[in-house]
Amino acid sequence: MAEEKALTPRSEDFSAWYNGVVQRSELAGYSPVRGCMVIRPHGYAIWELMQRALDEMFKATGHQNAYFPLFVPESFLKKEAEHVEGFAPEIALVTRGGGKELEEPLVIRPTSEAIIWPIMADWIQSYRDLPMLINQWANIVRWEMRTRPFLRTLEFLWQEGHTAHATWDDAQRETLLILGLYRKFMEEWMAMPPVTGIKTEWDKFAGADRTYACEAMMQDNWALQAGTSHNLGQNFARAFDVKYQTEEGEHEYVWSTSWGVSTRLVGGLVMTHSDDLGLVLPPKLAPIQVVIVPIWKSEDEKVRVLEAGAQLKSTLEGEIRVKFDDRDTLNPGAKYYEWEEKGVPIRLEIGPKDLEKRQVMAVLRSSADAKRRKLPIPAGDVAARVPDLLDQMQQGLLDAALRRREESSYRGVTDYEEFKKIMSTGGGFIYTGYCGAEECETKVKDDTKATIRVVPDEDFGSETVPDTCICGGAAQHEVVWARAY
RNA sequence: CGGGGCGUGGCGCAGUCCGGUAGCGCGCCUGCUUUGGGAGCAGGAGGUCCCCGGUUCGAAUCCGGGCGCCCCGACCA
Structure with missing residues (x-):
């Protein structure tokens, strides 16, 4: 299934x-x-x-x-x-x-x-x-x-x-x-x-x-x-x-x-x-930042859980874009998959056991192993904790993206064979010296599908730039190469 | 524009080779039972088989022509 x-x-x-x-x-x-x-x-x-x-x-x-x-x-x-x-x-x-x-x-x-x-x-x-x-x-x-x-x-x-x-x-x-x-x-x-x-x-x-x-x-x-x-x-x-x-x-x-x-x-x-479960959204751009999923067995539990869920929603509303998923046509597991697929950053589960313990169970979308990382939050702390968690997730996504970018960035490349090897094994952003000739780029493009994306701004340029281009000619300035959409 | 794939209920597909009047899964509707990671049972609705022409008693299936979409390349945010 x-x-x-x-x-x-x-x-x-x-x-x-x-x-x-x-x-x-x-x-x-x-x-x-x-x-x-x-x-x-x-x-x-x-x-x-x-x-x-x-x-x-x-x-x-x-x-x-x-x-x-x-x-x-x-x-x-x-x-x-x-x-x-x-x-x-x-x-x-x-x-x-x-x-x-x-x-x-x-x-x-x-x-x-x-x-x-x-x-x-x-x-x-x-x-x-x-x-x-x-x-x-x-x-x-x-x-x-x-x-x-x-x-x-x-x-x-x-x-x-x-x-x-x-x-x-x-x-x-x-x-x-x-x-x-x-x-x-x-x-x-x-x-x-x-x-x-x-x-x-x-x-x-x-x-x-x-x-x-x-x-x-x-x-x-x-x-x-x-x-x-x-x-x-x-x-x-x-x-x-x-x-x-x-x-x-x-x-x-x-x-x-x-x-x-x-x-x-x-x-x-x-x-x-995004990942293999579906969409992952940074909290600031998530149309729904928090989804509340109620869980119940008996009719009595259903009444209590739905009431607690509605209350939780009103606590968060205003500051947070929150949805209370009170549909009774889907079981909780189906809802988990649906909202994970749609990239909702935080899911708050609330069931009989949580009511008993006066807590809600939070699950964060950005952790790859979402299924196992449940975080109980005392009911009284939810309003305070959720904004913090969203901020942390926002920062976490940026950090991860920066890390990925740096891991796949290569600076000071001068050897064309090395350049081709990088492009043929995973690719990335390659910083090199550049002679300035259009024909040089054309050849690289024909060989590797990579093109010059930009001459990097000061914030991104390398401390030292090679004085030769990957074609062997004299470099005039630095460029960033990559395959591009 | 080149190469490849595909067009069959809302979605994904089988059936096409070897012609006999359409089927499966998911979804949808109704009811009952369920609900801590994609529920179960029962009943039900829903299809010009991409289009046009041909062959045939009979075409989703064979033949001819057309159209469309997706994927991969060349061009581009």
């Missing part, structure tokens, strides 16, 4: 395991449309918690939300040369509407620069209007060839920030501010610590001067690009004629940025923490 219901083990087939976790925990389902997914209530609830946390960070740093159209006139997209070129292959185009052929086809936004800048251009007149700090929560469409739930779908949800500044320095400061917020969010909320850094010239966002990214390591040692922040320079300002009048009365192009994270983060969350 238990055998049949078990997930494909993570160690056996990571991809099948991932799909299984997503399906079984009811985060998402497939749809009648190829490459599109349905985000189910449990998955959407996680996204809402992410949205709330990020939105507060954006607002606290002076950003405002707005909403721009889904449709972008095709001609708008074509105004920034690199931008069109970059997105051309993945564009979905509407050519008919109201039963008629449209005069000008409408692109379904793959990102909103091309519709936002013509509009923001009108909002920006004077240096007094700057900086202009706008964010929008939206869906976008990119026609990908190969899709996977949350990680890559034709349509996905994200936030995209778009800001305008008076100077390059201001735009750069904004770009790094957001990169920092993303990092903070991923560490403190997701317990998914990223390596941050700058992308190579050829890996930049189409139309950007500089692209920074957060790269997180998944449990299969692949990298997930989890957030990007771009300094767009004056490229879009020139393309869309976004000028402001300076204090001296001169007309200047603004300097702009854009940045985003998407529902891909949910996939990252799954691949960072």
Whole structure:
């Protein structure tokens, strides 16, 4: 019985395991449309918690939300040369509407620069209007060839920030501010610590001067690009004629940025923490943080246990997202499996024996051997202990993720044979010196499937960087290599 | 777009080779008994067998064509 219901083990087939976790925990389902997914209530609830946390960070740093159209006139997209070129292959185009052929086809936004800048251009007149700090929560469409739930779908949800500044320095400061917020969010909320850094010239966002990214390591040692922040320079300002009048009365192009994270983060969350029992969620992003499961035999016990459970729920409610699972159609064991599969951090069992001892039995989801690790808590202490336990679990997940990342990080690699050996036996993040040539990366990619993720920021760079590249040439700076989603 | 797999009740599958009018497990509904790690028994509902055409007395099964989805690669957040 238990055998049949078990997930494909993570160690056996990571991809099948991932799909299984997503399906079984009811985060998402497939749809009648190829490459599109349905985000189910449990998955959407996680996204809402992410949205709330990020939105507060954006607002606290002076950003405002707005909403721009889904449709972008095709001609708008074509105004920034690199931008069109970059997105051309993945564009979905509407050519008919109201039963008629449209005069000008409408692109379904793959990102909103091309519709936002013509509009923001009108909002920006004077240096007094700057900086202009706008964010929008939206869906976008990119026609990908190969899709996977949350990680890559034709349509996905994200936030995209778009800001305008008076100077390059201001735009750069904004770009790094957001990169920092993303990092903070991923560490403190997701317990998914990223390596941050700058992308190579050829890996930049189409139309950007500089692209920074957060790269997180998944449990299969692949990298997930989890957030990007771009300094767009004056490229879009020139393309869309976004000028402001300076204090001296001169007309200047603004300097702009854009940045985003998407529902891909949910996939990252799954691949960072989950195990063979199913989803594991960091408490801060768990839609249900505590589930109370009552246990009874006789009718009399049922009455008493249900009352105690309801009371326990009301004690925790308010501070904690708590669910009292009082269904009488499932036995307790079935409920345990269900909530473990869905990643609920703490289960509180309450039965006749607990009532007798004036206690509840807590079981923590993050411990791999959940079945054996029961922790009795005196009834009077539950309200105080639960928040502490949640905090400890949150920290424990971050510590574990950091440990995994460091265990699979290799610094100062200079020998290409060693590099290939690491990539072919488990993989990970490999820090090396780099000559700067695109062909060098291409060869490595052909040989090992690994690519340059970023030039690491100061916080992540090695103390000493080899002066030779793995190709044997002279190194200009350090890079981080990994196989990536 | 290449390679592979698959399309049969809500889900997972058997049946296809060798044609005879559809079955199993899970889930769902009703009732009773259960409940400290995926409950038991009894009864019940639910299917254009992906689509179109052909062969045949007869097609889930054979033949031809089409469509779709999943997985693995090349491109990408």
